Amino acid sequence: MIKNIKWLAFIALAFVACNSDDEAIVDPNSTDGTPLTAGSADFSKYVALGDSFAAGFSDNALFMEGQKNSYPNIIASQFALVGGGEFTTPFMNDNIGGFSSGGVQIPQFGPRLWFNAATSTPTPVTGVSTTDISTHLSGPFNNFGIPGAKATHLDFAGYATANPYFGRMASSTTATVVDDAVATNPTFFSLWIGGNDVLGYATSGGVSTSPITPTTTFNAVYNALIAKLTSGGRKGVIANLPYVSTLPYFTTVPYNPVPLDAATAAQLNAGYAAYNNGLLFAQSNGLLTAAEVAQRTISFSASATNKVVIVDEYLTNLTGFGIPSYRQATSEDLIVLPARAFIGTTVGGNPLQVNGVSVPLADQWVLSKNEIAEVKAATDSYNQTIQDAATANGLALVDAKTLMTQLSTTGVVANNYTLTSTYVTGATFSLDGVHPSPRGYAFIANQFLKAINETYGSNFKGVNVGTYRILYPQDPANF
Known part of the structure; x- marks a missing residue:
């Protein structure tokens, strides 16, 4: 025993x-x-370059908590587990967001939005940002995400004077973003740039004052950036670009949101009778084809799903004959998110002049199918440039285009949470419909880490996206 x-x-x-x-x-x-292993990469000094996504912009503003939840910050927290050093961010002063000057909020810079459940609408937070636009911070920094930046801006001397987000952290007024980043002697970099090269055009409904960056220009400046960043054999990760048509900014407002009763529909049809007859007159004189007449003919019915009326500059120009370029939207057009609060409003309080119905939506409210095609063609070209750069330099590549397509169709399951691009409830995007939520940024960080693992032999698991909130609260004290 x-x-x-x-x-x-x-x-x-x-x-x-x-x-x-x-x-x-x-x-x-x-x-x-x-x-854990870093594999063949050295993460001891990481710098991130990009636009508002890299900065942590969310809910239509840049603010401190959003910056803390930026995908580079999350990536850096993982790098720290294998010897990654300090990751310094040019933080804003508070969680109101944006800039002030002389104690007054500058309208084009914040404040952030919060979701008002009582009205089911995004609402600006109250208060004034304590981040003065004239304040300059001392570096060096690791996060060079610059809201508003295009690929052409990152190597542009003098950009600090044009963009206060870079101006507040630049080493000098003539510095470039990429040169300041390289001057820190990083061992690893991330670069996600190019979204704004098409996004300004797209979010403005294709207004020509926000042109798409020519593909030849993008190719040249992007490769110049890569040459500087990979100097000396430096390793890094880059990402391609999603189609804007997958962003909730363009998919939330339907093309046919107008409910009408029979009497109102009949009144509208009578109002557009002269326009429709003008189209037939133009056809009889060989100015329009039957197909375009059908495309441009405006008709309403007693239904909850009448199509909005839009101005389309791609239609045959008949203004010299007194016939404007009107048509009703189709499923191939994208109505921008701000139009949600504009469609159905009246002009000067006149009940007979209803925006989107009796008054056609101007170009700024709609990205037409022709404009969508222009954006898609540019995005495809940019993505080929990005792919070629990854291949030529042995860089890790994040396929953001495919990921965003999945988010906008089937959704993506991560840590037992289903993420989609649905506005507000999809968990991935913030209230501005373009920039991610904290959970969305965590998901992006994990995709970057996955690409890094595949290329360099590291084995980062990433973060649990379920620990990141979906929406920021109204009161910063609840952060």
Whole structure:
């Protein structure tokens, strides 16, 4: 009996020893439980370059908590597990967001939005930002995400005087973003740029004052950026661009949101009778084809899903004959998010002049199918440039285009949470319909880490997206 007890004690000690060894090698932060490794990369000094996404812009503003939840900040927290150094961000002063001057909020810079459940609308927070637009911060910094930046801006000397987000952190007024980043002697970089090269045009409904960056220009400036960032064999990760047609800014407002009763529909049809007859006159004189007449003919019915009327500059120009370029929207057009609060309003309080119905929506409210095609063609070209740069330099590549398509169709399951691009409820995007929510940024960070693992042999597990909130509260004290 004593002998058996001795054996049991020996077995128990051996079992404990084995468990202790297992616990010593199992790392919950790695993809496979083995010890974390940086693989062939050196993450000791990481810099991030990009636009508002890299900065952590959210809810239509840049503010401190959003910056803390930026995807580069999250990535840096993972790099720290394998020896990554401090990651310094040019923080805003508060969680109101944007800039002030002389104690007055500057309208084009914030404040952030919060979701007012009582009215089901995004609402600006009250208060004035304490981040004065004239204040300059001392570096060096690691996060060079600059809201509003295009690819052409990152290597443009003097950009600091044109964009206060860079001006507040630039080493001089003639500095460039990429040169300031490289001057910190980084060992690893991330670059996600190019969204604004089409987004300004798209969000303005294709207004020509916000032109798409020519593809030849993008190709040249992007490759110049990569040349500087990969100098000396430096490793990094880059990302391609999603189609704007997958963003909630363009998919939330339907093309046919107008409810009408029979009497109102009849009144509208009578009002557009002269226009429709003018189209037939133009056709009879060889100025329009039957197909375009059908495209431009405006008709309403007693229905909850009447199409809005829009101005389309791509239609045959007949203004010289007194016939404007009107048509009703189709599923191939995208109505921009701000139009949600504009469609159905009246002009000067006149009930007969209803925007989107009796008064056609101007170009700024709609990205037409022709404009969508222009944006898509440019995005495809940019993405080829990005792909070629990744291949030529052995860089990790995040396929943001495919990921965004999945978010806008089937959704993506991450940490047992389903993420979609649905406005407000999809968990991925903030209230401005373009920039991610905290959970969306966490998801993006994990995709960057996944690409890094695949290219450099690291094994980061990433963060649990479920620990990141979907919407920021109204009161900054609740952050």
